Amino acid sequence: MTITELRKKFIEGSYTPVHALDDMRAVIEKRNGEINAFLDVYDDARVEAESATARFAAEGESAPSLLGQPIAVKHNILIKGKRATAASKILEHYVAPYDATIIARMREAGATFIGGTNLDEFAMGSSTENSAFGVTRNPIDPSRVPGGSSGGSAAAVAMGAAVASLGTDTGGSVRLPASFCGLVGFKPTYGGISRHGVIAMGSSLDQVGTMTNSVRDAEIIFSAVSGKDRFDATTITPETYPRVSLKDHYRIGVPRDFLSVGMEPDVLVRFDETIEALTKAGHEVVDVSLPLMKRGLAAYYIVMPAEVSSNLARYDGVRFGLHVDGANLLEDYFKSRAEGFGAEVKRRVLLGTYVLSSGYYDAYYGKAEQVRRMMRDEMNTVFKDVDLVMTPTSAAPAFKIGEKSDPLSMYLADIFTVSANLTGAPAISIPAGTVEREGIQLPVGVQYIAPHAGDERLFDFGKKAYDHALGIG
Amino acid sequence: MKREDIEHLAKLARIGITDAEADTLATDVTNVLSYISEIEDISGGEASEKQVGPLHTIMRPDTDPHEGNVYTEDLLKAAPNRDGRYVKVKKIIEEKS
Numbered sequence: 180m181t182i183t184e185l186r187k188k189f190i191e192g193s194y195t196p197v198h199a200l201d202d203m204r205a206v207i208e209k210r211n212g213e214i215n216a217f218l219d220v221y222d223d224a225r226v227e228a229e230s231a232t233a234r235f236a237a238e239g240e241s242a243p244s245l246l247g248q249p250i251a252v253k254h255n256i257l258i259k260g261k262r263a264t265a266a267s268k269i270l271e272h273y274v275a276p277y278d279a280t281i282i283a284r285m286r287e288a289g290a291t292f293i294g295g296t297n298l299d300e301f302a303m304g305s306s307t308e309n310s311a312f313g314v315t316r317n318p319i320d321p322s323r324v325p326g327g328s329s330g331g332s333a334a335a336v337a338m339g340a341a342v343a344s345l346g347t348d349t350g351g352s353v354r355l356p357a358s359f360c361g362l363v364g365f366k367p368t369y370g371g372i373s374r375h376g377v378i379a380m381g382s383s384l385d386q387v388g389t390m391t392n393s394v395r396d397a398e399i400i401f402s403a404v405s406g407k408d409r410f411d412a413t414t415i416t417p418e419t420y421p422r423v424s425l426k427d428h429y430r431i432g433v434p435r436d437f438l439s440v441g442m443e444p445d446v447l448v449r450f451d452e453t454i455e456a457l458t459k460a461g462h463e464v465v466d467v468s469l470p471l472m473k474r475g476l477a478a479y480y481i482v483m484p485a486e487v488s489s490n491l492a493r494y495d496g497v498r499f500g501l502h503v504d505g506a507n508l509l510e511d512y513f514k515s516r517a518e519g520f521g522a523e524v525k526r527r528v529l530l531g532t533y534v535l536s537s538g539y540y541d542a543y544y545g546k547a548e549q550v551r552r553m554m555r556d557e558m559n560t561v562f563k564d565v566d567l568v569m570t571p572t573s574a575a576p577a578f579k580i581g582e583k584s585d586p587l588s589m590y591l592a593d594i595f596t597v598s599a600n601l602t603g604a605p606a607i608s609i610p611a612g613t614v615e616r617e618g619i620q621l622p623v624g625v626q627y628i629a630p631h632a633g634d635e636r637l638f639d640f641g642k643k644a645y646d647h648a649l650g651i652g
Numbered sequence: 653m654k655r656e657d658i659e660h661l662a663k664l665a666r667i668g669i670t671d672a673e674a675d676t677l678a679t680d681v682t683n684v685l686s687y688i689s690e691i692e693d694i695s696g697g698e699a700s701e702k703q704v705g706p707l708h709t710i711m712r713p714d715t716d717p718h719e720g721n722v723y724t725e726d727l728l729k730a731a732p733n734r735d736g737r738y739v740k741v742k743k744i745i746e747e748k749s
Binding site for chain 2: 273274276277370409412413415419420471474477478480481488492495496497498499500501502507508509511512513514516517520522525526528529530532533534536542543546547550553585586587590
């Protein structure tokens, strides 16, 4: 089900926002016990749905773009009066004192927030196994992970408990779970959507993204929420980057030598079939060389932990969050953070503390920022020749819960997605068929990256290549 | 990376860790460091400027503030210890005993 389809029914009056909400609440009732997609379900959504139903009767076609659409929200995005735990014990009882800008803008557009979803603690992970409040399971195969870190948001849409959801994407945390759950996952150009009211992880990488059942739906949400925000100085304007054109047919670059990185054979087959379909549809697919792309993950695991260690310094047990009492202030810090943070968070904070420590700063953080700059230049050069770059979203479909026990193997799940965060380019993961594992068809995704501010190009291309090709409304 | 190194980092990061945690972290952090060290051999590029995208030092005039006290109670409610309109913090400098 898509936003477009729901809206059509809402306007006709054949199916109302109240019906939609009740049906989705029934799904949550039935499946959330097993899947654990939602950490909170919002009862006041019913009142919003009732008012949306009345507004559709009165306003019809002129109703705002997201009116009555049940949206699930990752638990690291602030909704006034609701908990925002970031799936961490340290924020277990934290209630948001204000709306994030993206929430305020979606409210303005009429959205109904159905519930808050599970994630890897502070968005650190690729499987949603790192939550302090239990793992989220993949609705397609509950023995597998939904991907992460926005796994709850992906599972919510995949099981039909929301028409779309919000996640955050620091290294692939929207695109990876979208691909594992058969959804469209979109990460805008850095600065495309305000981060005000979004719990920070790696501030130079973080972006809010969407998970939807069509490319058009991602576009609908993006148009409602994007744009300059006085509360986020990094938000961009139409003047920030050169305009990115739309075309009838696109020239798409594939960094072929990068695809040798441990791809499972049938996932590569789906990828090549996608290329074939695109060529048939009149697009042109060529090989390009992006040698630095495979170095992205190493640079990412320097920049991200460095920013994590700085951002998470605010959880000190003084102003908000968990407080564990010690003999003095210093001991309060040690105890609150020891008890409040999970293993992965501690790992990244220490790693970040190390790479930022004097004597190592230049060798690690300085170097990584340099590599990042070079990656941006390399990508810009390639975009002189092609309109989009295309890679698999992941080398494999959803893996088993508990399968990746050592941190590094988990980190490698993001190998294809981190470069869009490091360079700030917009990227979208679009479903590309399924592969069979143990008799179950598991979805895989293909990622498309556009030049900076090329979000509209991703939508235009995606609608042609996916929505229209599959007849999705 | 040895257990003592991890303990030192944890001290800097103000996180209490157990001996068992320190041992696991020593292995994990060592593995990750050896992986990320692969960027050492990337050379070239006079590119050293540290910025994301074309925006930098973007400051707006500090005008148009919200009304006073609108958020005060909500924010104070989140504090673990408070005294009226203050967040209570323990003494930072202790007297020598």
